[in-house]
Amino acid sequence: MRDAGARRVGMLVQAIGVAGLLVACGGDAEGASHPDGSPADGSGARISGEVTVLAAASLTEPFETLGERLADRYPDLEVTFSFGPSSGLAEQAAAGAPADVLATANTVTMDTAVQAGVVDGTPRVFARNTLALAVPAGNPGNVTGPADLARDELRVAVCEPRVPCGAAAEALLDRAGVEAAPDTLTTDVKEAVSLVSLGEVDAALVYLTDAAAAGDAVETVDVPRAGAVVNDYPVAVMADAPNPDGAHAVVDAVTGELGRDVLAEAGFLEP
Template sequence: MSRGARYTVLAVAVAIVLPTVGCDDDEDPQVGAGSDTASGQGDTPSGTVTVLAAASLTESFEELAGQLAREYPDLEVVFSFGPSSGLVEQVISGAPADVLATADPTTMDEAVAADVVDGEPVVFARNALTLAVPAGNPAGVTGLADLADDDLRVAVCEPQVPCGAAAERLLDAAGVTAAPDTLTTDVKEAASLVALGEADAALIYRTDAAAEGDDIETLDVPEADEIVNDYPVALLADAANPDGARAIAGAITGELGRSVLAEAGFLEP
């Protein structure tokens, strides 16, 4: 079975046992059954849950946590956002955390191979790249081909992080050899450079471009529709608060998570 198929099947299987927020039984019998089972396991989760999440999830996960505060008033969610590859390295090195959410299956697979994940990852969202320029497009960028122009200030994520790997695939598909001036450690850094006018163009996720509001404009890149990153989430084997971790992971993969992520521009898995 291919990696993509394995993640898709497991997303259904894990959704049965993870608690979800706001789902009706007639909406999805399997998810509803999982919710009933979870609700009978004991008290409402409490304590602190530490979530390591890809930088591109920052706004969405903070919004999700704010809404979950009403559902779990005794549960404190602590986020650490950053490049997925770096987060996986932290977990493998023993950094204390309960939940891991990465921006592609490749980085999550490293955590699985290192036996730091409890169970199987669940793909909960997808994301695609766009060509971002500062408001007003002062450099007159017209498309991906312009990223090969040495006179432009171009920012692209480092190749070992998901946004950089996706950028490489996109540029290959378009037959463009980019000449980046800056390789950023994560997509938020690249988006910030464009928003501040310190880069003329960058390849960033559509959701991060949207998060910058009017400070960024985007240009249509037809090839980007074929270069889409799956986002998996997993419970960690050494979670200090497994009940809280299951509650948060269930919210991410459930109806509330889908609603918040869709509002931010993420695609459904």
């Protein structure tokens, strides 16, 4: 019995260990991408090394494209993106995350990083974005406008009020005089878009660009005067950037012609 008891305790200890592991692995919601670093004509060869970019989730598609184009321009530069909610990224930056560049989906979140003194110089606005009402293909909930977000029988997703897409959604709903009844508050805009494309919600307020990036699974419904609520996207080099030259090269690309083209293609507005 003694031996059996010991084994039982051993199993429990093991089980607790596994529990700890699972808890530790539970909250990883970061996306990262590595540009392939394909060879090119060799211009700007002095820019090299790794650059880590913290970027708003809504910038996922254009920045990944930008990363590929940058690999052509600077073959020795390796740009890694970490996409997430701007407020969380700004907080990471303020807490001293070893990043080179920060790009957020509104100025409020960028201000957090500026006030923490972790940003080099003044952030530059490089793009603007507006909201759209995204519905699954075929619009199963017959959503015709923001007023439908108050319908109780509909499943609705809106971003957390403290992340930029949520702040914008709140502003838009306020203007429209709609008391929305969301069923879930997502921590970033991409989560809301995937709920729409899965058909798990009937409608979500997301950025126009994200609705467009989602492809055929997502349709948009016109929002009257959606243009009245606009998010400015600022970008900045981090004060303690491990690779300041690389960081400035990336920011120049984002704010320059390359960035303008890629962002316009994705549906962003010019600043």
